[in-house]
Amino acid sequence: MKKKDFYNELIEFLELDPVDLDENTEFTSIEGYDSMAVMSLIAFCDEKFGTKINAQQIQKLTTVGSLMDFLGREKFEN
């Protein structure tokens, strides 16, 4: 998956306000990123990547890039 498509899917799934994401973006800095967004992120990993992740693990993934590391870098291309 292209990184740009990943960012767009993430924004759409979490229903975040349009924002320019990159690997360095910290989740907590995104407007509208709240506890419901955390639940959505868990559902996103499961539905889009078949990857189970729990709330404790999610909290350790502070940036978009760290989420991509968790999901597996081989799944992304520029």
Added chain:
Amino acid sequence: MSTLHNKTIVITGASSGIGRQIAIDSASQGAATILVARNKSRLEETRQMLVTGNHFVCPFDVTDFGNIDGLINEVYEKAGSISGFVHCAGLESTIPFRNMKAEIYENLFKINVIAAFEFARIISKKKYMNPDGGSFVFLGSVMSRFGREGKVGYCASKGALTSSIKAMSLELSSRKIRCNVILPGVVQTEMINKMFESIPESSVKQITDQHPLGLGMPEDIANMAVFLLSDKSRWITGSELVIDGGYSAQ
């Protein structure tokens, strides 16, 4: 005197949690138990926990609706007429409404609602049911009365199950079958532990704090289930019994 002596009880979801505890407590009260769930080895574990008796392990997917009659017929051949049914098989889901999909609702309703109805309908047939009647116990949830983020599908499924009980109890009263639903608060089971992993720690603390008597244990629910299965509750039907450590008292 054991309160479930000479009673054969079918229990779905008997491989873990509340279902397993109900099997243990029913057996200790003299029941023959029919243990139903998908995982055979976990059902065998449950059977190992039961006092000696006429217990049967039945690996079965409760959403295999077309084969429930065959399963119950097999149970009848082995164990004789049935006096009780407990539907503990259940699916929990914590997904924000905005991310829900039709297939997630379908899965929730298949396991939490339709499987309960189909097992009850088939077991209630004259050819399977004890002529003296019996008791059906369904596991609902206080979530059928209260809301929580991420629970639209789960609340809806438990609400559907709960709202069916009065009609079912009226239809089956002529056969002396009583139907009741238990509405537990949060009980410490594997399913709930898994749910707790999918929500922020702050939410786990909030849920725990909302139970004035703390989170429940499977035996807290099993005690009521055994009572409802027994003749001691012979005048109780169509009821919703809340057991929630005070969650709904607030």
